[in-house]
Amino acid sequence: MTTATATSHDDHHHGPEKGIMRWVKTTNHKDIGTLYLWFAFAMLLVGGAMAMGIRMELLQPGMQVMDPHFFNQLTTMHGLIMVFGAIMPAMVGLGNWLIPMMVGAPDMALPRMNNWSFWILPFAGGILMSTFFMDGGAPAFGWTFYAPLSTTFAPDSTDFFIFAVHLLGFSSIMGAINIIATVINMRAPEMKLMDMPLFVWTWLITSFLLIGAMPVLAGAVTMMLTDRNFGTAFFDATGGGDPVMFQHIFWFFGHPEVYIMILPAFGIISHIIPTFSRKPLFGYSSMVYATASIAFLSYIVWAHHMFLTGMPVAGELYFMYATMMIAVPTGVKVFNWVSTMWKGSMTFETPMLWALSFVILFTIGGFSGLMLGIAPADIQYHDTYFVVAHFHYVLVTGALWAIIAATLYWLPKWTGKMYNESLAKVHFWWAVISVNVLFFPQHFLGLAGMPRRIPDYSLQFADFNLISSLGGFAFGASFILLAYIVVDCIRNGKPVDARPWDGAKGLEWTLSAKADYHTFNTPPSRELIENESQHS
């Protein structure tokens, strides 16, 4: 292998090509990671702008800003863009940047495919966004696109939505194949599976979830497509189909999908907490097994989204207990993070602040998930703002929090420079306070019965909605500061050492301060791997 690499590079050897074509043609995992991350950030701003529109309309009861149909388009597109455009690409971007460095590989296993899986994304996103300008508008049936709303009753633009989802699916599946091949084939020969850092483990398991779940999503939209255009009746009762089956298929994809978004986040947090506690990660192998069992369980709990579709009692009970079981491995993780901090010499640099607030706020989301998983209670909670509060706690203060934490934590390695720590602290406190002002009151709104996906509401919900909207505007604005912090770091950051964080372990920290364009042309030795292991 070493001899092969030594002679393997053409003119790319000493650094990237110049100009825009560098980014179009690149097969370098670091470039592609950067592209993914900037794309995700752009989409985060687009989806965030939609959220601002939504909160503007909900600021007060009554209809002020937009008509209900446009409101529905905004909620739908907000959900789709955030899930498929922001969170997932950001996680793939982090995976691209970090996995080869963490397993001591020179690049991803399939660099060309890597290029395609990124460059499909802007097209898919563009097609999705273009539906706003079509007759009948963008999809307005919710990010869950239940049939028959999305088949019989949807505008023609829905076919473009279907095509966009197909492309997104292709991109994710290729990304997943690439990560599996990288971890299995390109890993340093001296690194055993149980030596792998947790971010690598969680992404490996996530890749299997992607390979299992994304084709099911593709299948669901394909069936929609043929129902809409080619006379099949998968979801149409007239022809012997069943709209409820759509929900089964969608959630058979949908529940694994939520874990696709959160498992890499678990990995990230499992790097940051040991670093700033200056202790090895507590319970490494239990973390690996917990991740694997969460992934397995995520395939057999889907109907907890469907407690109100008239399931037999036996079904309700089964899905209720199965759902509750997910709390066990998730709890194992939370306890391991807490135990890692126990008696550690903790410091509170900004990545640690994000990680700590992740542990607390994600757990709040987990608890509301447990409440929703109680079938008889869900009769009250389903389709209310309580659900909205739940999934924003797990996705925003869970997945997105981890993405921000990771960005700050590894930014010095990506740029060789340090971000402005005091600005980052300001940004953290701004975001963590406003996000709670935004989402916490939504629990109360939901418990009081305010339905989700509505542009207007009765008067008793006015106060909490006002608070929530104001929190929302503040939270939205905080991302401008985040953009500034990142750009400022790239432009004016102070140069750092190769290991800017005192307690950081991991192969990536053995590279130069700013990781070279090509790294690990020779795989790391057993000794290095053992020294850099974050667990004992």
Next chain:
Amino acid sequence: MVTDMKQNNKITKGFWIKLVSAPILMFVFAVFIMPPIYDVFCEITGFNGTTGRVEAEQQYEVEEERKVEVSFFAMTMPGFPVQFGPKVNSMQVVPGKFYTTSYIAKNNTDKEVIGQAIPSVAPTDAALYFKKLECFCFNRQVFKPHEEIEMSLRFVVEPEMDERIKDVSLSYNFFKLES
């Protein structure tokens, strides 16, 4: 590029096949396997109010004192131009005995209309035991212009149904077929 070659060499053919076929299999599973499984599942369990069918009049053990009230409902999909309703709104039935009732439908237009009725039984736990010997819902129905037809239904509530269920409702929803 040599880099690519080296890496492609490392990925064995068998591994490639596994990597690519796994998502393809999942797609096939979703489109071609899940729907039929779902149908069979609904038939076996009565899930979603799917009613059962018997081919011939069977003998059941009949308890004359046990009574179940069966209510009949009718709906039409928006835009279906046929007036549709049950002849009687409800019946007292003894589980294990066969009964006949009918629905009436009138085409209010000058055109021929073709439709298909889809049955559903509530509660779900009763659906499994609600069996039909004959039903207009087994076939599509053709309504000549301004025609009124009576469509019959012969059914039994099987005695194995949970004793605690005293009320069962059967509803039909009429959909338009294009041909």
